[in-house]
Amino acid sequence: MSHRYGSSFFVHLLSLGTVIFFIVMAYQCSVEHFVHGNLASRIGMVTGCVFMAILILWLYVRSGLPQYEISDAGLVIVRPWSREMVPWQQIRHVDWKFAIHMIVIRGSDSVIAFTSTDHFPRLLDFLHEVREKSRCTLSPRLEALLDEDAKATRPTADQP
Numbered sequence: 001m002s003h004r005y006g007s008s009f010f011v012h013l014l015s016l017g018t019v020i021f022f023i024v025m026a027y028q029c030s031v032e033h034f035v036h037g038n039l040a041s042r043i044g045m046v047t048g049c050v051f052m053a054i055l056i057l058w059l060y061v062r063s064g065l066p067q068y069e070i071s072d073a074g075l076v077i078v079r080p081w082s083r084e085m086v087p088w089q090q091i092r093h094v095d096w097k098f099a100i101h102m103i104v105i106r107g108s109d110s111v112i113a114f115t116s117t118d119h120f121p122r123l124l125d126f127l128h129e130v131r132e133k134s135r136c137t138l139s140p141r142l143e144a145l146l147d148e149d150a151k152a153t154r155p156t157a158d159q160p
Contacts, residue, residue, distance in 0.1 A: 006067035015060035022053035091134040096142040
């Protein structure tokens, strides 16, 4: 049985909208007299806007597009250009980078995948399945979060 997890539609809309905003700003800075000052100011603004657009687009493609499929054989990372199967034995550790809102899935010698925790519906369900199937270690903060979630969703003796 296979389950698919991924980012919400809002992530796609926000990312692409921000890229378009920076491209329009680069155009405005280069063509019109939006930037008051000398040529160096304009070149700096255009360069900064183009850099931000490329950076956001790279981050979007790297972390916003992947879908994760949980199968009995392993974790399948589905991107528009590739489909990578990672056997459960290769997943060693899952870490929650709380300050930057990232979940990092590590193998024995490298990062296998990472995803933002913002706007990722069913993130806890995804992490419960990864922990159950891979038997990997978790960061202490992530382990506490999943244990707390399991206690909150587990029915008590009073509930049917």
